[in-house]
Amino acid sequence: EVQLVQSGVEVKKPGESLKISCKASGYSFTNYWIGWVRQKPGRGLEWMGIIYPGKSETRYSPSFQGLVTISADKSISTVYLQWGSLKASDTAIYFCARHASPLGILDSWGQGALVTVSS
Amino acid sequence: QSVLTQPPSVSGAPGQRVTISCTGSSSNIGAGHDVHWYQQLPGTAPKLLIYVNSNRPSGVPDRFSGSKSGTSASLAITGLQADDEADYFCQSYDSSLSASVFGGGTKVTVL
Numbered sequence: 001e002v003q004l005v006q007s008g009v010e011v012k013k014p015g016e017s018l019k020i021s022c023k024a025s026g027y028s029f030t031n032y033w034i035g036w037v038r039q040k041p042g043r044g045l046e047w048m049g050i051i052y053p054g055k056s057e058t059r060y061s062p063s064f065q066g067l068v069t070i071s072a073d074k075s076i077s078t079v080y081l082q083w084g085s086l087k088a089s090d091t092a093i094y095f096c097a098r099h100a101s102p103l104g105i106l107d108s109w110g111q112g113a114l115v116t117v118s119s
Numbered sequence: 120q121s122v123l124t125q126p127p128s129v130s131g132a133p134g135q136r137v138t139i140s141c142t143g144s145s146s147n148i149g150a151g152h153d154v155h156w157y158q159q160l161p162g163t164a165p166k167l168l169i170y171v172n173s174n175r176p177s178g179v180p181d182r183f184s185g186s187k188s189g190t191s192a193s194l195a196i197t198g199l200q201a202d203d204e205a206d207y208f209c210q211s212y213d214s215s216l217s218a219s220v221f222g223g224g225t226k227v228t229v230l
Contacts, residue, residue: 037165037221044121045157045165045208047219061218095164103212104155104219107176109164 002026004034004096004110011116012086019082022096022110029077030054033099036070036081037106040092050099051079059102086117122147123209123222130228131199139225141192141209147220149190152212156185156194159206159224168207169194196227204229 007021024034035050049060053072060070069082079096094113097106124142131137141154148154156169167176169185172192184195192211196203209222 044224045221047221059217062216103152104210105167105170106157106210107167107170109166112164
C-alpha cells in the first residue's frame with residue numbers, strides 16, 4: 001500500500017526558513033515523480049512542482065519558481081519542500097502527492113501539513 | 120483566478136444527478152491534455168476520483184463518471200448521496216506554463 005506521511009504543524013515568523021518533509025513507502029520511490037500542492041485556507045488547490053528522485057530532476061510551476069525548493073533523499077524515501085524566507089502569504093496547508101505521470105494523475109496524497117506564518 | 124474554470128457550487132437532492140464543468144483553453148484541455156478529477160471531503164486530503172478523462176481508480180463507485188470534449192471536461196455524479204458532499208477539483212497540464220493546473224473547485228451540496 002502506498003503511503004505518504006508528512007511532517008507536522010509548523011508555526012513560524014516572517015523571514016524565517018522552513019523545510020517540511022514527506023516520507024514515502026509502499027512503492028519504488030525512485031521510479032515516480034512526487035510533488036507538492038498548496039491549499040490556502042478556504043481556497044483551491046495550487047500545483048507547486050515535482051521531483052523525480054531517480055534523477056533529482058525538478059519542475060516548478062512559474063508561480064512558485066524561485067520561491068521554494070523541492071528536494072529528495074533517496075536513501076530514506078523522503079521528499080522536502082523548503083523556503084528560505086517565509087512570508088505571511090505562505091500560510092497554507094501543503095500536501096505532497098505521488099504523480100503517476102509528470103503531466104498529472106496525483107494518485108496518492110499525504111495527509112497535509114499546516115504551515116502558519118505570523119508575527 | 121484559476122487556469123481551469125469550474126462553477127463554485129452545485130447542489131442536488133439525494134438520488135439526483137449533478138454535473139460539474141471544467142473549462143480550459145487551447146493550451147491545456149484543448150491541446151489534448153488529459154483531465155483528472157479529485158474529491159476532497161471536509162478536513163481531508165484530496166483523493167483521485169477520475170483519471171485520464173473517464174477512468175475510475177479501484178474502489179470509486181460507478182456513480183462517478185467523467186468526459187472530455189474540446190476545451191472542456193465534465194464530472195457527473197448520479198444517485199447523489201449525502202456523503203458525496205465535498206469539494207471537487209479538475210486538473211490538467213498546461214503547455215504554455217509547462218505545469219499542471221487545477222480548477223478553482225466546486226462545492227457539491229446534497230439538499
